Amino acid sequence: MPPSPSSAGAGAASPSPSPSASASASDPTPSWWESVSQARSRILALSSILPPPASHDVAALADSDRPARALLRSPAAYAALSDALRAGGGAGDPACHWLYDTLLSADADLRLAALAFLPLLAALYLRRLPPQLPSSLSGFEAVLLAVYSSEAKNRQGKPVLVQVPDLSVPSLYHTPASTPSSKSPRRHQPPLIPPPQATPVVGVLSPPLELQAAVKSTKRAGIIGVAFEAYYSKISQMPAASKVDACNAAAVWAGQYCKCRFELDEKELEEEEGDSLGSVSPMSSEAENGKELVEELARMRIYGDRSGRNCREDYDKEARVPLPWELLQPVMRVLGHCLLAPLNPVEVRDAAAGAVRVVYARACHDLVPQAILASRSLVELDMSARKAAKEAAAVASGAIVAAGTDGSTALSSRPSSKPNTPSKQRKPDTLLVSK
Template structure:
């Protein structure tokens, strides 16, 4: 019984905390259709995470030419929400990380004199949380000695005991109070790593955002970028108009927005050359792609 009472108290505390952040979001965004429904929900943080209408409004605000400044109210809301230490609310913040990074990186590199304290405050909050979680320890993996036979070899040839090689994936993180140019890469990479760890819980359109921006980062300045762009566009539906008068509050507008474009998942893409339909419903198979953390090289 005491355990059940404690669980109810925790649930009630989390719900009140989420409702407070929804009230704060209402003050930032103004009226939105799902405001009352979110407040009445028993799981407001979860429903806020998957609310496409709210996600569209926040993404549009992040894409504004004047976004990311020190007085940016959306960035302030993201920062305060992550500081609640509530895992469900932190997921809501991580949901917008691809768009935030997608806007921040080109702006800070093309106009390095322009302060983007709002974006950087959010990134530093994520970085500080991960630094504390790692406790000054690097991220390492053990690579088995391939010179020894495995358990599945027959007959087994035992030559001493295998000695695994220890490799450092990411060195120990140093606390940072500001985003210096020499530390920007690792700060952004750690933030994206947090998103990657929780990507299974992210809405589909947030994953779409990550793919969209990662593609643009990967081909930046490459001679074959046009070929990749052509291939990607053959796999994606045409972007809808960004004119609010035409789009309205339609939930079909995705949050994968960049440089005046928007992508939607409501249509099934045509098969591009490197994609093939999977036998599993709703999935696609990509040949020749390594299944690994796409951001590991940023933190090496």
């Protein structure tokens, strides 16, 4: 059974969570001042369970205009609470107690600040599960059940459906109407038979949720998958460190750090080198493009060396877990956002690129068609995006070099006529100013 918020870390946290929980139960939509006061109390409760160097930085966030949003965007607070979670996880863990009470808060920004630690918490939970007793991980299970119960309450016993049109039935745009020619004599034409109506195919994206009192072994993947669905619904507001932890968790869970995860990259490199250099081997070629892609692939091998062999084999074997589709499907959606969202920083996209390749190798070894299709699509999208970025950078660098041949140091919007023709000085622009 998961620990209650009163039993988990009762002596370490400040007494402020209990009035906030009662206020959230009585008033589901608190006012602005109540939200600020709740956020300040939660931040002060967090600073009381952190070591002194980080506690002062976290406590200073309570003085901002929007404390919950400042807590969500603070790298120091995320790093400090992450270290506390790595050292805890039991029933009396104050960090899990703080996350549990914060998830029950009525403030949306506070719930986002707690939900940002979900990928790290799930990764730590699944990694420690085989060697340790379940009682030592009841703090992690309480947080996971809190997210699961909130999602079950929001869905009200209904499944999440997706409608896909029936592709076997031609649409109106695929059956054009045959109009009579003006030169040919007018003939009697039979009336056009409208195409049959396409009935949408309804697919179950997520089944109805049942309330769970404990994290059972048969329901564990489903509970974590629902938690990742809740995380994905708010992923655009999550900090970059949380997204990197989500990508690293997916890669570690897959655990397939073999050479075949770069199969698609090397195949594309062979095709490019075959078109430009004939039958030269891409991995042994000294061409500039080949070396750049090989260096990029080696940089993306976060958990291995350049030979493709994993340098952390013991850790990855322990962290490798079964990946049923109910867990892998929301994880793939998270990886897709981290890989393709334009506002993500470079470290998030690189972590997602390495993770989808590891998942692709795991899916190929396990022969899971759905996982192969999803992961291969993401890998190909990543390759096309990187190729387009390289071409754009090459065009930009060529334009800079071309603009610098006539002695100028900046790009010019007007093309120069001849290199030997002296350029005239441009008159200063005269702005019309009303007196």
